[in-house]
Amino acid sequence: MGQIQLSKVSKRFGDVEVIPPLDLEIEDGEFVVFVGPSGCGKSTLLRLIAGLEDVSGGQVIIDGEDATAIPPAKRRLAMVFQSYALYPHMSVRKNIAFPLRMAKMDKAEIDRRVNGAAEVLNLADYLDRRPGQLSGGQRQRVAIGRAIVREPAAFLFDEPLSNLDAALRVGMRMEISELHKKLETTMIYVTHDQVEAMTMADKIVVLQAGVIEQVGSPLELYRTPRNTFVAGFIGSPKMNLMTGPEAAKHDAHTVGIRPEHVAISDEAGDWEGVVGVSEHLGSDTFFHVKCDAFPDPLTVRAGGDLELSYGAKVFLTPDPAHLHRFDEQGLRLG
């Protein structure tokens, strides 16, 4: 079981309110990702759930029980830290066994669980090494191993992949998703990387300045962002947001169109523009097109085969079915 409910939870550091009262429900077995720009309070929220920070108001309810006053060790939550926080003077085996030793479990059971975790995480060959002798990815796995041996109600991940290089990050992303499928335990994952959020989450919580902007499945957020912030944050490259007469044509204050929903042509289209920088990824090419109608250049995705030189004249046509409309407050219309 790992059902977590936040009710009117708030956090203040001195006079600064980092998190205004918020409500959130996390179902048992869900993979929830907190995502937002740095400083949005996502890590603080995770630490409030873990009990490493005390809430200034409200309640943290775990499995129907008020856990607000329960110390972190007793909440049956396991956390994986950004810096891994391995104990440098202990071998991998001792690191993984540490929470079990603290729980005064008997030796045979500790060995069984540590070996089990090592098996799952491909660490069996490294059990006698020190953390200092391991690579970044292996350290990450040890940190996860230390979390899973406790068989917690939920796992908390605090930006666990941000210290890894890009290739390793993609691999670990898969491994963590696999692990979630295997264990079916609730996982709460904090990241600033919307790609990680989109690829791993069952449910994404988008935060800005301590406020929940939207909660939903990755595709819900992609298809129907509730406001301009979510629209701009989810999706890569960013959605093109335009104000002014073009938006007024669609009866809105702001209209948004994702790069993948704009057709590019050198003959005819709605908007005329000039090609600026183009980014070739092989499979796709992103063109930054400067249009007379808008102050900012538009990003457009095209197939990898299309080649347009810098300064070429092109025409853009948005797909009306995928046009997003927002009002003056930035809230979604229709």
Place this chain on the structure above:
Amino acid sequence: MATQHSRSAARLMLTPAVVLLLGWMLVPLTLTLFFSFKKYLPMRGDSLDRGLDWVGFANYTRFLSSSSFWPSVQTTLIMVGGVLLITVVLGVLLALLLDQPIWGQGVVRILVIAPFFVMPTVSALVWKNMLMDPVNGILAHLWRFFGAEPVSWLSDASLSSIILIVSWQWLPFATLILLTAVQSLDSEQLEAAEMDGAPVLKRFWHIVLPHLSRAITIVILIQTIFLLSIFAEIFVTTGGAFGTRTLTYLIFQRVIDSQNIGLGSAGGVYAIILANIVAIFLMRIVGKNLDA
């Protein structure tokens, strides 16, 4: 090319310092060895101009067979060990305390370091006359206030008193080094241990103390070097009486009080040997903490 040049230039520029230091060490060492094999009693008319008599190992056997030799070695070891124990234990606790966020942290830290700046002679005098004096000392007043008989510290508990004085002087040093080590501990490690179910004392034992082991090693090594040669504190307080005669002090008495330079030099060579034995032991026990 450039590195080659700068390397030889560096060597050239280091030479004066190295030569000076080497001479500084080698000249006294050679002289000590030379005197230790000679009969040299200036008060009886021996002098370098008239030539000194070669006496072989007579000085060595006499120094060793003296009834004050073994007690002095024992006193030295007790004193060094006692000071190390007190400064390391209190140093760790004080460092943890000073790491807590408090109002006026900067001032408090400077105050803590202050005793280290006081010269040994001065601090020993202050302790002897202001604190430990059995008639007028603060401690005597305190004892009397509680209706107890004042203790004459420097005669009844002389060795412990000197250990106390020296510990007071060296505690800031230990605290300072350990404080920087405490501050370098990754707070996420402590939080991880907290989540893993380790209460405060276990966090200290399993996380903080192992993290401090290297700093503790350094404190022990450096302090031992200086503590083996404690002199001013003994000279000012007890003058080597009441079982406070260390090897260093015994050598001083042989050379200055008895005016027997040969015998004192032989004692000096023993002191070098003792220091090396202690150093080898320390390196064996704690030196491995300095690897990796």
